[in-house]
Amino acid sequence: MKITIAQLNYIIGNFEGNLSKMIDAVEKAISEGSDIICFGELATCGYPPRDFLEFSDFIKLADHSIQELTKLSHEIAIVVGSPSRNPVVEGKDLFNSAYFLSEGVIKYVQHKALLPTYDVFDEYRYFEPATSFGVVQFKGKKIALTVCEDIWNIGNENPLYTICPLDEMIKSKPDFVINVSASPFSHSQAESRMHILKENTERYGLPMFYVNHVGAQTELIFDGGSVVMSPNGNIHKEMSYFEEEIETFELEDVIQGLQNRPQQKSKIEKIHDALILGVKDYFGKLGFKKALLGLSGGIDSAVTAVIAQRALGAENVRVLLMPSQFSSDHSVNDAVVLAENLGIKYDIVSIQEIFDVYTKKLDPIFGDLAFNVTEENIQARIRGMLNMALSNKFGHIVLNTSNKSEMSVGYGTLYGDLCGGLSVIGDVYKMDVYRLAEFMNKDTEVIPTNTITKPPSAELRPNQKDSDSLPDYEILDDILIQYIENRKGPQEIIEMGFDEALVRRILRLVNRNEFKRHQTAPVLRVTPKAFGMGRRMPIVGKYLS
């Protein structure tokens, strides 16, 4: 028996486009003599459809895609995820289902039981959990159909659920398992995924066909990396990351378990590739081509520019250099060198004159109050406005260049450097921004060394350095990771050996700056805990603030 995995890039709500892509894959699989083709979770509508699921019209369109695929299921069986209606009055209106289509009919539907409702996931918002479990009979084989999280209650130290679907299905003695998933990228996700797959094959002794999505959906980047695992725990095939792929496997080969084809990439390379896909799909799926950003000569905007150029092509990236009286000469020089290295168009617009007219107009109100953060913010906001003006005139999307360390402690100006349609490196800690820059320079110097080695500065007042207001980024990042990603309280972090006053100050800054993050662009997610939909904090509150 031959089984095809179709690892595809869907667009949320683009039923026609998604269906047409699946039909092409079905035809390819048929031409390869495949018996079953498998698509991802909620593949008809794309993942995550979020509150579109509350529209009856939206579900009707998903049902239509299922009908169309059903018609194609004479020569090949089709496994595909789609929302389905719950016929029972009590409980949520929908299920998150895996359909098994064969011989022109819907042969079987298995609903998802374990509904992730944590971090970026909201599935219990929409779906009723499955309570019954079976297997599909097909060409003399029994198949256990599972949806994403349904295989994730094994091998966890702190399981979130009280039931385990495969423990039920195994009673019917299946021959293999298919899992239709939509599992978003973080730099540690592929490892966790492989661990879970191994735990499952070890527990049940069955071959596993794990199908993931690929492609970015606003902040979530689906990395692909679909897996075929043999019953002995060998990785028969770890499919491509960050690109579409359709491949057909012979079940008997998988059962034999002779192959072992894992892939390895470093954390930084994975982040690099993920961000490029994130930018590419944000633009492509919105129907935009061109990006604009402010280039300061610093490392954050440099790394962002490189990602943009690699994602969109040099001809589609434009930068503004916007020096003020506080900008050092090397800032403009470094930015020019980078723009030339990247082959992207740049303009230099001094903000001095605009700044002067603002201060003149505000003078009657401000009187002789001293220069302070107000005037620093005015500079940052003039730059934001100039970026937006070009964006409006020429149809660019402005890229936000803030890193995660800055965004955490609110070191940035709302409507100034925090503006932009997409935050490219807002989930990358400053120390990893340096590592990304080094990775980008591995073959040839793209980012000027001076940009990497000079002390970070916002250059909004004379001789300003980030280190005037913030601890060294090594220490800051370590504290932030403990608080944000590991959810440690102040006492626990202090007990790790960090300075008490510093820990309390950093945590206070993180909490008090929630209001800024509430108003910033969606952040491409590359860590297990990114700002945005996966981290939901009160703005008004008194905890550690």
Place this chain on the structure above:
Amino acid sequence: MKITIAQLNYIIGNFEGNLSKMIDAVEKAISEGSDIICFGELATCGYPPRDFLEFSDFIKLADHSIQELTKLSHEIAIVVGSPSRNPVVEGKDLFNSAYFLSEGVIKYVQHKALLPTYDVFDEYRYFEPATSFGVVQFKGKKIALTVCEDIWNIGNENPLYTICPLDEMIKSKPDFVINVSASPFSHSQAESRMHILKENTERYGLPMFYVNHVGAQTELIFDGGSVVMSPNGNIHKEMSYFEEEIETFELEDVIQGLQNRPQQKSKIEKIHDALILGVKDYFGKLGFKKALLGLSGGIDSAVTAVIAQRALGAENVRVLLMPSQFSSDHSVNDAVVLAENLGIKYDIVSIQEIFDVYTKKLDPIFGDLAFNVTEENIQARIRGMLNMALSNKFGHIVLNTSNKSEMSVGYGTLYGDLCGGLSVIGDVYKMDVYRLAEFMNKDTEVIPTNTITKPPSAELRPNQKDSDSLPDYEILDDILIQYIENRKGPQEIIEMGFDEALVRRILRLVNRNEFKRHQTAPVLRVTPKAFGMGRRMPIVGKYLS
């Protein structure tokens, strides 16, 4: 037996402050000879604590508050909501619990079974649902303790849950029901709540003590209106709205059901009062006093200014009038009259000179490209920047003045008129903004009649009117309500008699402008479906866009 309801205004994460407020209430109840005092859901930590619940440190502080209250429970029993730890490894780590404290010990804990996970609610993100149900024995009475949603599975046409806690508890023959709630305001919520309470008393024939929170928590406004209902369905007491109140009731009086004291307020009056509390608490709980906004002479900023003045006092509200070459004379006049009527400080800063220097600096890049939305946005953004400059210099919070109709279709400039720390009327449709203005003027003309009667205009180009780009607000609002609040698809809305092309255009605008709403301030929620945490939409997608 005497039962006290303490309807209090908590601050999220301010354990010390919340505890001290509860201790005062306990002392008051003891002095009134009460037997039981009841606080709201998750009263120790405030509601909604959101992802702070994932911090073990946070739960420890809540447990400490329970310990302190337990010590006070010798003279009076205390019913209080707090998170509690799930001792079982499998399942979520926490329960959402109602504690019954008496005789210096924890007598009973009833966990919540029905975990709202829709709209603004995320409870299954944090909590394991209860599976066992009992009653508390106290002074010869049996009490059914329930938490908020646990009584909401009765009387709904489309129940979200498959179980019903009181159906279980009733088997133990309780004498009355206590419900600890945190039920946020919308203009129709008090009515729904009363409907549910009546359905419960009719079904079980028991008196009901329903305790709500009061006070705003960022976007959510808890309106109070706690209810004591007699077994015959009479409203024994509907407590105050939008203010704290502590009142003690004699159980026998409630059982007799002779009283019937409901309250009535119009939808617009409720919205008016809710917005005032929303602004007041946003500032008060963040430790701010002073608000700033741009006054255009139009109705949206006028209504926002009145709310700010009523919430914070005239001495704490300041406005900027920022005319351009496109502003009509009456705009400045109307704004000045309003500021004088309100007794608030105003300054006039022309934006012309700043606009000119922007266009001069952009001229080398823009060349002879025509004036378009770019230049309109520059004007709006200069105003936003001037507001922010004063805010930074003097410590104001800038109030966003956009209404829901505009925000829906993206009729507003990101980082321009969409800036501000709090969106005051972002959940009020334009037609209701007019009704609010009339309500504000009911005793004396606060908002100049001209502001109310003139055709709405953004005044960003010569003779601009909202009606150049948008349909009449009566029609726009009706379509928006069908799409946003009632979640009707395009076909259903067209079948109601609206123009097909218009419906498709409006729905497309709503969907395509999700990116702007992603970056705007938190919106005070006054309808059942507000923008923000309660409406979660993909930015990148192709559905109706």
